[in-house]
Amino acid sequence: MSDLLARVSEHFGDRLIETLQGVDMPSLRLRPEALLDVVAWLVEDGFGFLTDLAGVDYLKFPKAQPSRFAVVYHLYDMASGRRVRVTCPVGDDLKVPSLTGRWQGADWLEREAWDQYGILFEGHPNLKRILNHHEFVGHPLRKDYPIRARQPLSENDALVDEMALRLRARGYVLPEVERDLLAGIRGSDHGVEAAPGAPSHGSRGGSPVAVAARPVGQGRLPEGADLHAELMFVNLGPSHPASHGTLRTFVALDGETIVAAVAEIGYLHRGFEKSTESQTYNACVPYTDRLNYCSAMLNNFAFCKAVEKALGLTITPRTKAIRVIIGELSRIIDHLVCIGTNLVDLGALTNFWYFFNVREKVYTIFDKLTGARLTNSYGRVGGLARDFYDGCGADILVVLTEIEAAVAEVETLVKRNRIFLERVQDICVVPAAMALSYGWTGPNLRATGVDYDLRKAEPYDGYETYDFETVTGTVGDTYDRIFVRFGEIGQSARIIRQALSRLPEGPVMVEAKGVSLPSKDDTYNNIEGLMNHFKLVFEGVKVPAGEVYDASEGANGELGFYIVSDGSGRPYRNRCRPPSFMSFAAFPDMIEGHMVADAIASLGSINIIAGELDR
Amino acid sequence: MGVESAFGDSWITTTIDSVLNWGREHSLMPMPFGTACCAIEFMGLVSSEYDISRFGAEIVRFSPRQSDLLMVMGTISYKQAPILKRVYDQMAEPKWVLSMGVCASSGGFYDNYCTVQGIDDLIPVDIYVGGCPPRPEGLIEAILKLQEQRIARQSVLTQPEDAA
Incomplete structure (x- = not known):
């Protein structure tokens, strides 16, 4: 190298x-x-x-x-x-x-x-805020910005500037007057001016078509007006059943077809990166639970693995195997929620119940194992919070059979269902080149036919020793994205069975002073043990000064952590590389030219988890 | 089968309040304002295992104008705050607010620049549920408590703001 x-x-x-x-x-x-x-x-x-x-x-x-x-x-x-x-x-x-x-x-x-x-x-086309709101003053991740300096927002961004850019790119002209009108939808003139430093834009390509922008529900069209000459502007979200409460897509509609779309995020920005800078490494673990909360433990393990890389630690064989088993089980239940809710968006509610029934059974195992159903905080730097309980492996094997039965049942319901197929095939196609340009990873990228899976590309936790295949699609449409996830559930089950069949014995925590807590016997009975315990809890695991990037295959793709350490027990900079962020960035390009209902269906298929998207 | 089967050919007397509240208590229409992890636990609550319909609150309505129980589930950021306020304002009286989880109730461990430190800064809250996220059992208890302590005590003679 x-x-x-x-x-x-x-x-x-x-x-x-x-x-x-x-x-x-x-x-x-x-x-x-x-x-x-x-x-x-x-x-x-x-x-x-x-x-x-x-x-x-x-x-x-x-x-x-x-x-x-x-x-x-x-x-x-x-x-x-x-x-x-x-x-x-x-x-x-x-x-x-x-x-x-x-x-x-x-x-x-x-x-x-x-x-x-x-x-x-x-040279950025429209450099404006993305996670914080548009009335925010200052830059919160700067070290001199006080973490508790809160700034309320009076009114949400009308997104007119971004919409104007996209309409221009599509050959529409949005005259000043209409832009003001458009801003009037929300009774505000915020966002009309271009962001500082943004260059002025001319219309690109083709002969521009003058289109009058009219706010929703304002009067009737004049007699003899061309129906296609007027665009209708609609907000999909953020409070919308298919937008998971936190995604906003502002669309310009010609009839039911989306002409231009703008996505706004940040509604669930809760300061993961700033908050974790003041926590010890192990205390960051609960924050990672809440990134992709559908598969919390995958995030725990990804973060711990990054810190372990910075420390140069090798974890025990049993820890590796348990991380694989529980990680894959988390991946399965993440995909169950994704497919289940995606099918609800398409009007197929029953499948959601079938999937949630088995998800509940997995929750029961997680509950027994970690004490929590959803946000488990099971990973620790250097190992795990605790070992399997007696009979955990047997419980997992039983639940795997039930998951496979539920998946088979749902697959039977949808696979040859003509209504379903027509709603998803060749809809919102993302070609491989576009996906790579946007930085897509995980099932969404694999649906485009690119065989990139970190479990194969950079095997960790012993993934190279398991016999499994990566599942890829061919076209990159909604159908592929759904069925790649169906396939991955099966592959994950395969991995879990192999791992359970040869689960090594041994400790689930490394024996390393300065990383693992001393035994309770030492903590309570000798002063050195007590001091060691105290220092580890209050000062944290000291990570050598330097920087490290490490990624794992999360349920949505490459979940990376870039940690800059100053040598103390708290990360100086803790950057999370969220796969959902890259996926959602492509969403406007994906849905333009498609119908509103197809946009909803494809939003479900890229599985945007707001906690991870906005952090 | 009508009420005659229970009471026969006789009279029953009651108050308008009892009848109205009895109806309201057992036909709650929640508007799930789910933003984060808690919303996933809400999915657990509406699914077969916990089945919120046993308590008369399963008709989930995503339109605030059709619902009377606003369930705020998840972290509310300052960017989200105006939307939450707007959704609350759009709901017709009588209406109740359930704050699910520590983020909605107090900001939780997100004590930072972007998170609202409890939705009661923005809208009145009737019942808080602790936990991160709360278990579905906790949510069921909250709905029962809400029915018993808030909804059952509504009266047509008082304005909603006096009722508290």
Whole structure:
């Protein structure tokens, strides 16, 4: 791997500040003006996938840094499985070139870095806030922003600026007057002005069609008016049964067809990254439960694995096997909820009950194992909270049979059902190239035919020793996304059976001073044990200074954590790379040209979990 | 089968309040304002295992205008707050609010820049359910308590705001 660093330094010389081999991947720090060239070179070299983009504020970092802010890019080479980290220090003008021209997924990621850190991305089409509301002042993830400085919102963004951009891209002209009218839908003129730094936009391609925008329900069309000359603007969500309460899609409709769509997120932004910065690593685990709360323990394990990588810890064989078993069981119940609610969105309610019945049975096992049904906090840095209870394996085997029966039943109900097939086949197709550009991973990417699964690409917890297949689709439509999940349930069951059949004996926690708590006997009976316990609980597990990115295959795709440690027991920066965020960024492009009902069906199929999306 | 089968050819007397409240108690129409993890537990509550319909509250309505029990389930951020307020305002009287889980009740462990520290900053709450998330049993108890302590004590003679 240092071969890459050698080649890149040879090519760019002093345009790079430094190169180093991190514990996780080669890492290079460059000058902002070299960013576009270096990225172009890396893409040429095979790093065609933008895994993550995150800001960091080094204001309170103990070791002096070249600049206060930095933008960190994680690139991935899907063909050979190489990763590279590119760190771009941000100068006093806070400007960094935008990568939106290269990856569509960079759009939202850069908006997030602007929102949270105030980093300006030059060339970004519409750099505006994404997680925080539009009346928010300041940038909350900066180290000098007080965590409890709350800012109420008086009225939600009308999203007119973004809608105007998208309509223009579709060849529509939205005259000023109509834009004001549009803003009047919500009785507000917020958001009409373009965001600071955003360039002005001309209409792109084709001859522009002048279209009058009319607020919903305002008067009748004049006699002889062309029905298709008027657009209707409708908010789908955030309070809408199919939008899970927290997703808002603002659409321009021509009849029932969506002409242009704008997605707004952040309704469930609850400060995961800022809050965890003040918690010890083990105390971050409950926060990770609430990322993708449909499969809480997968997040626990992903986070613990990232911290373990930074610590250089190897966990015990039994811990690995239990993480596989419980992780796969979590994946199954996540997919059950996704498919079940997706079918409800299509009008098929019965399947939801069938799936929820077996999900309840899994909850019963989780409840016995961890003490909680949904938010389990079962992972610990270096191991697990506790071992299996007696008979847990047998319980799991019984529930697997029941899950398979329920899946078979639902599959029989839908697989040859013509109404279902016509609602999902060739609807909202996402081709592989588009999915990769948006940074899709997980079942959604596999539905497009790309065989990328971290359990195969970068096996961890012994996944390389299990016999299973990745399930891929062919077209990338709603149908594929649903049936990839159906297939994965079967594969996960296969993995669990293999893991249970050869579950090793032994401890479920590493024996490492400074990571694992001393035995209760030591804690209560000798002062050294007591001190050790006290320090571990209050100061946390000390992670060596440095940075690490580590990813696991979550239920929705690559769930990564980028942790910057200052050597203390709390993460200096805890960035979560959420798969749902990338999936939902593509949603407007996915649904434009389709009917409203199809948009709802495809929203269910990409399984957006708001806790993970907004963090 | 009519009421005659129980009472025969005789009279019964009651009050308007008792009749109205009896009806309201057992035909709650919840508006599930689910934003986060708690909403998944609500799915458990409406499913076969716990079956909220045993307590007369299973007709879930996603339109605030058709519902009388607002169930706030999940974290409310400042971005979400105006929407919650608007949904509450759209509901017709009499209406009740159930705050499910610690996030809705107090902000929970999200004591930070984006989270509302309890929805009672925005709208009046009738009953709080603790837990993160609460178990379905807790939610059932809350609905029973709400029926018994709030709805059953409504009176046509008092304005809704006096009733509390």
